[in-house]
Amino acid sequence: MSDILVDIQHLTFKRGDRVIYDDMSMQFQRGKVTAIMGPSGIGKTTLLRLIGGQLKPEQGKILVNGQDIPQLNRKDLYKARQKMSMLFQSGAMFSDMSVYDNVAFPIREHTRLPEEIIRLMVLMKLEAVGLRGARDLMPAELSGGMARRAALARAIALDPQLILYDEPFAGQDPISMGVIVRLIRSLNNALGLTSVVVSHDVNEVMSIADYVYVVAEQKVIGQGTPEELRAHPSALVQQFLQGESDGPVPFHFKAASYSTELMELAK
Amino acid sequence: MIVDKLQQLGQKSIAKIQGMGRATIMLFGALIAWPTPRKSFPLLLKQLYVVGVLSLLIILVSGLFIGMVLALQGYTVLSKFGAEQMLGPLVALSLLRELGPVVTALLFAGRAGSALTAEIGLMKATEQLSGMEMMAVDPLRRIIAPRFWAGVISMPLLAMIFTAVGILGGHLVGVDWLGVDSGGYWSAMQANVDFQQDIMNGVIKSAVFALIVTWIALHKGFDAVPTSEGISQATTQTVVTSSLAVLGFDFILTAVMFGG
Numbered sequence: 001m002s003d004i005l006v007d008i009q010h011l012t013f014k015r016g017d018r019v020i021y022d023d024m025s026m027q028f029q030r031g032k033v034t035a036i037m038g039p040s041g042i043g044k045t046t047l048l049r050l051i052g053g054q055l056k057p058e059q060g061k062i063l064v065n066g067q068d069i070p071q072l073n074r075k076d077l078y079k080a081r082q083k084m085s086m087l088f089q090s091g092a093m094f095s096d097m098s099v100y101d102n103v104a105f106p107i108r109e110h111t112r113l114p115e116e117i118i119r120l121m122v123l124m125k126l127e128a129v130g131l132r133g134a135r136d137l138m139p140a141e142l143s144g145g146m147a148r149r150a151a152l153a154r155a156i157a158l159d160p161q162l163i164l165y166d167e168p169f170a171g172q173d174p175i176s177m178g179v180i181v182r183l184i185r186s187l188n189n190a191l192g193l194t195s196v197v198v199s200h201d202v203n204e205v206m207s208i209a210d211y212v213y214v215v216a217e218q219k220v221i222g223q224g225t226p227e228e229l230r231a232h233p234s235a236l237v238q239q240f241l242q243g244e245s246d247g248p249v250p251f252h253f254k255a256a257s258y259s260t261e262l263m264e265l266a267k
Numbered sequence: 268m269i270v271d272k273l274q275q276l277g278q279k280s281i282a283k284i285q286g287m288g289r290a291t292i293m294l295f296g297a298l299i300a301w302p303t304p305r306k307s308f309p310l311l312l313k314q315l316y317v318v319g320v321l322s323l324l325i326i327l328v329s330g331l332f333i334g335m336v337l338a339l340q341g342y343t344v345l346s347k348f349g350a351e352q353m354l355g356p357l358v359a360l361s362l363l364r365e366l367g368p369v370v371t372a373l374l375f376a377g378r379a380g381s382a383l384t385a386e387i388g389l390m391k392a393t394e395q396l397s398g399m400e401m402m403a404v405d406p407l408r409r410i411i412a413p414r415f416w417a418g419v420i421s422m423p424l425l426a427m428i429f430t431a432v433g434i435l436g437g438h439l440v441g442v443d444w445l446g447v448d449s450g451g452y453w454s455a456m457q458a459n460v461d462f463q464q465d466i467m468n469g470v471i472k473s474a475v476f477a478l479i480v481t482w483i484a485l486h487k488g489f490d491a492v493p494t495s496e497g498i499s500q501a502t503t504q505t506v507v508t509s510s511l512a513v514l515g516f517d518f519i520l521t522a523v524m525f526g527g
Contacts, residue, residue: 052401081403092398106402109306109409154402 002066005030005162005194006051011060013043013050020046022218023060028162028211033188033195035209037202038216039240044198045089047215048164051196052086053077064162082110085160089167091151093139099126100135103154110158125153128190129183145176149183156187162194163187169201177201181208202241206230214240290486297411297485310413318379318414319421323428325378326371330429333370334436337361341437342445351447355456358437359430363460363469364525367430369517372476375422376509380484383414384505387488388498396489411485418481419474426473468524475516480509 006028013021020043028034036044049055051062053069062069067080093102103122107113113121126132129149139147148168155163168184169177185208188195199205205212206226214222214229214237222229222237229237239247255261341357387410390396396406434456441447460466484505491501 049397054397054400078403078405081401084401086398086401088394088398090394092394094395094398095393106404109402109404 003030004028005065006196007061007063008051009061009063011050011057011062013046013055013057013060015043015046019218021057024215024219025060026213026220026223028194028196030194031188031192032210033184033197033208035197035199035205035212037198037200037205037212037214037240040200042215042218044200044215045166048086048166048196048198051164052081052084082158083160084162084164085155085158086164087148087151087155087166087168089170091139091147093142093147093151093154095139097139098135099131099137099139099142099150099153102139102150103135103157106154106157121157122153125157126150128156128187129153130179143176145172145179148172148176148180152180152183152187156191156193159191160193162196165195165197165199167199168197169199169204177204184208202243206241216240286486286490289490290482293407293411293486293489294415294482296405297407297415300408300412307408307413310409311416314413314417315421318383318417319425322375322378322421322425325374326425326429327432329370329374330367330432331436331439333366333429334358334362334433334438335440337366337433338437338440338445342441342447351441351445352451352455353459354437354441354447355452355454356459358441359434359456359460360465362430362433363465365517365521367426367433368469368473368476369513371422371426371429371473372480372513373510375418375425375477376480376484376506376513379418380480380505380509381502383418383481383484384488384491384502385498387411387414387485388491388493388501391489391491392493392495392498411489415481415485418484419477422477422480423470423473426469430469464524468520472517472520472524475520476513479512479516483509483512 004027008024008026011021011024012019026036036047038044046055050057051064051069053072056070064080064084067076069077069080072080093099094105097105100122103125104118107118107121111118122135123132126135129152131146131150131153134142134146134150139150142150165184168180172180181204184195184197187193197205197209206229209226212223212226212229213220216236222232222234224232230241232238232241236248238244337358338354341354342351345351345353345357387396390406390410396410399406399409438449438452442449442452487501487505487508491497
C-alpha cells in the first residue's frame with residue numbers, strides 16, 4: 001500500500017475566467033496531518049470540494065487511494081465518499097435532528113446495524129469529542145465550538161480513512177480552539193486517520209501539522225514540515241507566517257497612485 | 268440601443284431555458300433510482316404530514332367560504348329565472364371543474380410551496396446539502412424525492428377535500444339559510460355531475476397542478492443563491508411563478524377537457 005493517500009497532480013481549476021489553481025501538485029501522506037495554509041480567497045475550501053468530487057477540475061488528476069476522483073461515475077464517487085469525511089466551517093449539522101440523530105445519520109444511511117449497536121457507536125463518538133451529555137440537544141442549542149465538535153463526531157462516525165477540515169479554528173474562542181486542536185491531533189493518532197486541515201490560523205496549524213503547504217497566487221509557494229517552513233527563504237511565505245500587513249502581498253488593493261488621484265481631485 | 272435590448276432579451280431567455288434544464292435534471296436525479304421502501308417510506312410519511320396535513324386547515328376554511336359565496340352569488344342570479352333548484356349543480360360543477368383544483372393549487376403554493384423553497388434554500392445556505400453529499404448521501408434522493416412525492420400525492424387529496432367542504436358550504440347557505448329545497452340541491456347535483464367528465468377531469472387538473480407547484484418550489488429552493496436575499500427572492504418566485512403556471516395550465520387543460 002502506497003504511503004500517499006491523496007495525490008493531486010497538475011491541477012488546474014477555473015471559476016469563470018478566474019484561475020484558482022494553475023498546474024498545482026501536492027501529496028498527502030497516509031496517517032499524517034497535512035495542512036494547507038494561505039491567505040483568504042485563494043480557494044482553500046475549493047480544494048477540499050475538489051478532493052470530495054463536488055467540483056470538477058479543468059485539468060489534472062486527484063487520486064484518492066489510487067482512484068481518480070473527477071473521472072469516477074456517480075456510483076463509484078459515492079462509494080469513495082464513504083471513506084472520506086468533511087468537517088464544514090459551519091458544522092453543517094442537520095437542524096431538524098438532535099445531536100444524537102445527527103451523529104447516527106451516516107451510520108443509519110450506510111449500514112443496517114441494529115439500533116443498540118448504533119447507540120453504542122454514537123455514544124463512543126460523542127464521548128471522544130466530550131459531548132455525550134449533549135446528545136439530546138438540538139443543533140440550535142449548541143455554541144459554535146460545541147457545534148463543530150458535534151459535527152466532528154458525525155464526521156468520524158463511520159471511521160473514515162480521510163478527513164477534510166475546512167477552517168476548523170475560525171471564529172472559536174481560545175478554549176474551544178485548544179480543544180479542537182487537541183482533538184484533531186488525537187483523533188488522527190487514535191483512529192489512524194489521514195487529516196487535511198485547511199486554515200489560515202498559523203500558530204494552531206503549525207502546532208499540529210506534520211507537513212504544511214502554503215498556497216498563494218494559484219500554486220504552492222512553500223512546503224515542508226513546520227520547522228522547515230519557518231526557515232523558508234521565500235518572502236511571501238515569511239510574510240504570511242509572520243502576519244505582516246505589507247510585503248509581497250500588498251496592503252493596498254490595486255489602484256492608481258494616491259498622489260495623482262488626490263491631485264486630480266484638487267483640480 | 269436596440270441591439271442591447273435584444274442582447275438582454277436573449278440572455279434572459281437563455282437563462283430561463285438553462286433554469287428549466289437544471290430543474291429537469293434535478294427532478295430526474297431525484298426520481299430515477301431503485302426504490303428503497305425501508306428508508307424512503309418514513310421520509311415520505313413525514314413530508315406528507317408537513318406538506319399535506321398541515322395545509323388542511325387553510326384548505327378547509329377556504330373551501331367552506333368559497334362554497335358559501337358561490338351559493339350566495341349563484342342564488343341571486345338563479346332566483347331571477349326561478350331556477351333555484353339548479354344551485355346544487357352550479358356550486359358542484361364550479362368547484363369540481365375549476366375552483367377546487369385551482370384555488371387549492373394557489374393556496375398550496377402559498378402555504379406549502381413557499382415553505383419547501385425556504386427550507387431547501389436554507390439547507391443549501393447552511394451547507395447541509397453539501398454535507399449530506401460528502402457523507403455519500405444524495406440530497407436529491409434524501410431531500411427532494413420525498414418532498415416531491417408528498418406534494419404530488421397530497422394536493423389532489425386536498426383539492427377533493429376543498430371541493431367536498433365547498434359543496435357543504437353551498438348547502439349551508441343555499442339550503443339552511445336561503446331556503447332552497449335540500450332534496451332538490453342534492454338530486455339536481457347528482458343528475459348533472461358526470462363522474463368522468465367532471466370529477467375525473469378535476470382530479471387530473473389537480474394532479475397536473477400538484478406536479479407543477481411542487482416541482483417549481485423544490486427547484487427554486489435547490490437553485491437558490493445561498494444568501495438571505497437569494498432565499499427571499501426564491502420564495503417569492505415560487506409563489507409568483509407557480510401561481511401563474513397554474514392559471515396558464517388551467518386554461519390549456521380546460522380548453523382540452525371542456526373546450527370542444
